[in-house]
Amino acid sequence: MRRPSSRWVPPWLFWTLVLAAVTGGMLLLRDELDQAHVALVYLMVVLGASASAGRAVGIGLACAGFALIDFFFQPPYDTLTIDKRPDWLVLIAFLATAAVATQLLARARAEAEAARRRAEEIDRLSLLGAETLSVGRAEEALGAIAHVIRDTIAVAVCEIFVRGTARDIEVRVTGAGHAVAADTGDTSRELVAWVTANGRVAAERPDGSVFRAPRPPNENVSFDLALEDARALLVPLIVHERTVGVLRLADTEAIALDPPQRRFLAALSYYAALGIERVRLVAEAEHAEALREADHLKDALLASVSHDLRTPLTTIKALAHDIAFTGDERAAVIEQQADRLNRMVADLLELSRLNAGALPVRRELNAAEDLVGAAIQQVSGALNGREVRASIEWSEPVLVGEFDFVHSLRILVNLIENALKYSPADTPIDIEVRRTDGMLHITVADRGPGITGAERERIFDPFYRLIPGVSPDDGAGAGLGLAIARRLAEAQGGNVTYADRIGGGSCFTLQLPASSLEEAETVERVHD
């Protein structure tokens, strides 16, 4: 709101000249003028001065006017003495009016100025809000914010540092015409790291010393301390009580921030923090999307591997079967090996799905004897006359558990196959089912050599093979059976454990969560 003339003449000089001119003019007409006229004319000058040049000039002119009225326009003229009482009244009234008017004008001016700056802030903030939301790349959005901050705070350099999950981001905006170091120094980097870690304000001083804000009792206090002669100010960018980045302002002069600028800086810092957060969320979403895609790809791969491998295996088996009719005994070996290959592929697929946590587990109410029966049925083809004895409590009601039937069957079949493989051909396999402490214990016991202490846990490691004497040609898998068995059991809230068998041999126990049958009986009665 300054007059154009103020560019060449300081306002106070301009208004002093006006006052002098008015005084001179009125002196020529002194005899025709009343004191009140003089006071009114001076008052106009004072008001004009305070309106355009501010309170200080207004008050100065008011005092000068007071002296001039007394000296030139009140008898006795050209002295500061006054002979009549009412003349004092005029003088005091003039001074009071001038002072009050100046004060009011100053306040109105200040309010108008504040309103203007607020409007400007809002404009910039809204512009910035739109930019941070619409700009695609993180650097561009943060660059826009840094630009606005630098222009508003009027500093040479504005930088934003972000410690990213995937990569670090640094944005640096430098004002034109400022001589600034081409790169951020080591001290500054250290300080940036400190602000990131502590979420507090810091500052750099011209003598190379740094200020680190103590745990802040009040942000403003920290700012006041930090701003004492600061050449660089570092502000943490905080969102959801987490420091996501650091804003660094640097200048060749000491940085000064008045309250509106501080408010503005706080708002902008928050915008910057939100911008960084948004960038982080976008990156996270992209990462999750990539993971999902990889997962789909893996599933598709597993499905196609399983399909593509089994189809040729079927053909091989069928052809081997045909050849067997011609009397070639090698055909049986081909068929056997095809089966083995199929088992190994299945094991590998299953282990990879278990590792990926991608194997669905359907825990349902199942009868223990159903499980044992299905397992015996499945191994019946490989028994070659071996005896498998099952001992189940035939008490009512049947023993039941909450487990996944298919997974548990696979475990039990594996345990029985191992027992058959690792024990003498003339010894039986014993299967026993008990219920103890809320768990079903299904024990598979053989009369083999047993397992020595050191190996008891290692047998559950993937690819671990127990007995060197048993060559892979005997139909062993990839050494995954027990590893898969234990993991499958754990996935259902159960376990697979080993114990020595009394009288010699191994004793593997599949534990599964047991269940109660009371409700089932109720159902039966209702339908009876």
Place this chain on the structure above:
Amino acid sequence: MRDDTVLVIDDEPQIRRVVSNALQSEVARVLEAATGNQGIDLANAERPALIVLDLGLPDRAGVDVCKELRKWSSAPIVVLSARHSDQEKALLLDTGADDYITKPFSTIEFTARIRANLRRAQAAQLAAQVQPMTIGDLLVDLNARTLRRGDSSIHLTPIEWELLRTFVTQAGRTLTHQQLFNAVWGRAFGDPQQYLRVHVANLRRKIEQDAVRPQLIVTEPGVGYRFEMPR
């Protein structure tokens, strides 16, 4: 039975060849189709006695083909599957397939299953109408609800009777838990479905000679049960 026609729907020529070879001595004619649509057309034109359907077809999902065929054909559908997902098998059986065989399968197993399905299709309903009937060492009268082994009478609960009736009338066919539940309880939902397995275990204790080596009610892991009529 030798004048039966079997349709094989599979996109793999080797599998078609293997299946055809295996069936050559079992049935009169084997038709081959390489896609689901071709298979449906051929089934419509030739009315085969049995359909072998591979799940990994290039043009249509196996379940779709199965549904389409079931709209107008009652011929048994035996599914060939390389996938080991039990839910998928159950879904297939629920949508109308009669049996499934998982790759890689042996020729013996395959032909046995085909034979069983052909036999059942022709004889199942007939057999169930003749009462009382002999199942192994059991004498069953489903109408009078009496069950005897030798001289001793065996008591079954109403639910066990319904289970036995369902099994016997659809002998040789893999019945999903869902199908059994629907048949016995007449409802397609409800928690008691879980207790189906307990009832089956109880029924086995009564009719099997050794309940942990069941010969009549065979468990199809993750899918359901199949009743095997002894010869």
